[in-house]
Amino acid sequence: MERDGEILHRAKREWMWRQFFLLEEYTGSDYQYVGKLRSDKDRGDGTARYVLSGEGAGTVFRIDEKSGDLHATQRLDREEKSSYSLQAQAFNRNTGLPLEPATEFVIKIHDINDNAPQFTKAVYTASVPEMSPVGTFVLEVNATDADDATYGNSAKLVYSILQGQPYFSVEPETGIVRIALPNMDRELRRDYQVVIQAKDMAGQMGGLSGTTVVNITLTDVNDSPPRFSYSSYHLSTYESAEIGSTVGRIKANDSDEGDNAEMRYRIVDGDGKDMFDIITDEMTQEGVIIVKKKLDYESKRVYTVKVEVANVHLDPSFTNMGPFTDTAIVRVTAKDVDEPPVFSRNPYVIEVNEDTPKGSLIGTVTAWDPDNTDYPIQYSIDQHTDLDRLFYIDPRNGSIRTLKSLDREVSKWHNISVLASEINNPRQRSRVPVLIKVLDVNDNAPxxxxxxxxxxxxxxxxxxxxxxxxxxxxxxxxxxxxxxxxxxxxxxxxxxxxxxxxxxxxxxxxxxxxxxxxxxxxxxxxxxxxxxxxxxxxxxxxxxxxxxxxxxxxxxxxxxxxxxxxGLSTGALVAILLCITILLMIVVMFSALKKQRRKDSLILSKEDIRDNIVSYNDEGGGEEDTQAFDIGTLRHPEVIETNKLRRDIIPEMLFPFCRSSPMKECSDVRDFINSKLQENDTDPSAPPYDSLATYAYEGNGSIAESLSSLESSTMEGDHEYDYLTNWGPHFKKLADMYIGKDTTVDI
Incomplete structure (x- = not known):
């Protein structure tokens, strides 16, 4: 077909449907008919076969393969699923080839009013201040309906109040609850229970409904002033009551609660306002009357005070209702007691010079009986405060005197306690501290x-x-x-x-x-x-x-x-040093003899054996140090050079050096040692105190030459020479000479 030179093609019409509708909650005995599926390529000869797929295909929905009729096999609930998306396709029954591509369609479930409204809360709780004006917002309730709000009135709700009138009201469309009665007083009634209904179908007959409970509490406002139960109160206390002690309590009543019932008490007038004070007990909201000054029964017996109570937190909205204060008269009676003596001062401070002679009057204390009886007073010093018994007080007139001389350098202050007691009733007594300051006098030299x-x-x-x-x-x-x-x-x-x-x-x-x-x-x-x-x-x-x-x-x-x-004398130091020297000599000789038995002699010539060994506790300054110690001391007595003074110390006195000639023959070792000791005692250039001089003189030689073990090392076995046994008596005698006869020396 051509139109205006263009070739026109016939377009495929595909399916003749796109959407089906189905009522929920079908209650019939047969399957609910949904609709008919038909392809334009179905020639009605039974060669077309219809196939259903998608949501609920084969279970919720079923299709007739030959006719394309679609039915619902189950009872459907729109609130569970409001629509189903399915696909349908037609096939050639003989060849199994699709007659055309598959297409989608939707089955929508039409709503019916089968769900009642439901409130978001089963019970609501709200509060509103008392005395609120009409229309004051309390709270908003909210209900929902599962039905389709876009289809019909199944989900259109209307709110109403079933219980709680005439105190509260609810707006039909919004569910807002408001005050409906003026001047609602919490002190008369505090709690209210309101029942709210929500109905669908716009509130028409046949609609479904739901209810909820709203518990409303009126909160307190300060609309009630405090009030005393009585116009006057009578209290009493002893005149001996201490300052700050409690006389009694009074209380005003306030029907408010919390901060609105918080009260403060104060004394506004009366002849006793200087003697008493009142404070508020925060826990009990009571006014506690306390003693402000000491009472005196003999001076005044009855006091009157005017007490005012007022709220702490005031609400300006209620100040036009009158004053939120109240007053009452309180009379306080002072009762007589037997009082102890009273001192004229407390404490007493007395100054006294440290050179004041003992027995001098330094001060006086005075006390009296405040009672009408006016008994005589006697004085005493608390001995626990004057352990050294430095002071005395006259028991009749209270004059204080010194018993001993005072010394400021020992103690600058003396703190004593003076007791005053009634002669007729010694149990009634008072004490006062007396501080005695000792003034300085220039009595010490720098x-x-x-x-x-x-x-x-x-x-x-x-x-x-x-x-x-x-x-x-x-x-x-x-x-x-x-x-x-x-x-x-x-x-x-x-x-x-x-x-x-x-x-x-x-x-x-x-x-x-x-x-x-x-x-x-x-x-x-x-x-x-x-x-x-x-x-x-x-x-x-x-x-x-x-x-x-x-x-x-x-x-x-x-x-x-x-x-x-x-702190030591010269003789004591010499004795100590001599003892140390003898002990060191014994140790060194014993050690040398032990080594002599076990080692070969290192002395090559018998003529080079020394009779003098000098040990210095000095390391010297090296090879160039020629001042530390004199090597000449170690030489053989026969080859001693001319004596030289020690160069490491400066002698206190210069004596001509004289050394005795070496002994050619010595038959007695004791004479030899005594000679050596005397020689060193008189030598001004003697070694220092930390040196050790030992003497082992063997003589100048003998025909048999040396009998020392130094040349006997070639003989088999060790030779035991008990040198200490032979030399012991000589050393003991030597120790007796220099240390003392009563000193014991173990050798």
Whole structure:
């Protein structure tokens, strides 16, 4: 077919349907007919076969293969599934080939009103302030309907109130609950229960409905003022009541609750407002009347106060209802008690000079009986506060005197307690502290602030500072300490310079000191204060003479000074050193003899055996150090060179050196040792105190030559020589000579 020169083709019409509708909740006995499916290529000869697929195909929906009729096999619920999407296709029954492509269609379930409205909550809870105006919002309820809101009125809801009128109302379309009655008072009724209904079909007959319960509570507002139960109250208390103690309680009533019922009490008038006060008990909301000042039954017995109560939190909306306060009169009666004595002051402070003679009057305390009886008073000192018994009080008039002299440097304050009691009733007594301050008197002289270890170098120059001294004084002058330093007499060696700041400098007056001539100088220093009366003292400064380097650093001091500073006498030190020397000699000889038995002799010549072994505790300064120790001491006595003075120390006295000639023959070893000891005792160049000198003289030789074990090492076996047994008596006798007859020496 052509039109205007164009070739037109016939278009396929495909299916003749797209959508079916089906009612839910079908109750018939047969399958519910949905519709008929038909292809335009179905010639009606039975060769076309229809096939259904998709949601619910073969279960919920079934199709007749020959006719294409579609039925629902089950009862459908739109609220479970509102539509189904399916596919349909026609095939040639003989060839099995599709007559045309498959296409989709939709089956929609039409809604019926089969669901009642449901509220979101089974029970609602709400609150609204009391005395709220009509129309005040309370809450909004909400219900839903499972039916289709777009089809008919099945889901169109209308709200109504079934219970709760005339207090509340509900808006039909929104479900908003509001106040419907004015001036609802919580104090009359607090809780309300309201039943709300929601109905579908727009509230028409035949519609379904649901209900919910709303519990509404009226909240409190401060619309009730506090009120006293009585216009006047009567209380009483003893005159001895302590300040701050409770007299009694009163209470006002407030029908409000919480913060709205919180009250405050205060005294606004009355002749007792200076004697009493009132506070509020936060827990019980009671007014507690307390004692503000001490009561006196003898002066006044009845007091009157006017108490006012008011709310703390006020609501401006209700101030037009009248004052939210109330007042009441409270009368308080003071009851008489037997009171203890009263002191005129508390505490007493008494000042006394430390040089006040004992027995002097230093002060007086006074007390009286406040009762009408006015009994006489007697005084005493609590002995627990005056353990040293320094003070005495007259029991009749309360005058206090000293029993002993006072010393401010021992104690600046004395705190005692004085007791006052009624003579007719000693149980009624009072105590008062008496603070006695001891005033300073200049009765102590200044002295050195510390112990000074002062030295002066031998190479010192004149005018050189060797020590700065200061002083202390246990007194406490009003304007501070001011010390003056001076020498007790003119001194040719040292002088003193007062710095005028409570310190002084010790200077040398000459150059050069010799510790061998004078090792220690004693310098008396006079120290005076500036208080009245002036006190002064003389303190001695000990100055040692020491050897120093060019920088003034101390190197060594006088041996005597060091020994004296240690607190030991020279004889005691010599005895101790001699004992140590003898013990070391025994140990060294025993060790040498043990080695002599086990080792070959290293001495090649019998003529080189030494009779003197000197040991120095000095490592020296190397090969170039020729001053540390003299090798000549180790040489054989016969080849001793001319004596040389020791070069490692400076002898305190220069004696001509004299060494006795070696013994050619010695038949008695004891004489030999005594000779050697005497020789070393008189030798000014003796080794230092930490050295050991031993003597093992064997003589100058014999025809049989040496019998020492040093040349017997070639013989088989060790030879036991009990040297200590043979030498022991000599050493013991030697120890008795230098240590004492009563000293035991184990050899």
């Amino acid at each position: 002295e050195f602030a510390m112990f000074y270890e002062t030295f002066v170098c031998e190479n010192v120059k004149a005018g050189q500072l060797i020590q700065t001294i200061s002083a202390i004084d246990t007194d406490e002058p009003l304007i501070g300490h001011k010390f003056v330093f001076s020498l007790s007499s003119a001194n040719p060696n040292f002088t003193i310079f007062d710095n005028e700041d409570n310190t002084a400098r010790i200077l040398t007056r000459r150059s050069g000191f010799n510790r061998h001539e004078m090792s220690v100088y004693h310098l008396p220093v006079v120290i005076s204060d500036n208080d009245y009366p002036i006190q002064s003292s003389t303190s001695t400064l000990t100055i040692r003479v020491c050897g120093c380097d060019s920088g003034g650093n101390m190197r060594s001091c006088s041996v005597d000074a060091l020994l004296l500073s240690a």
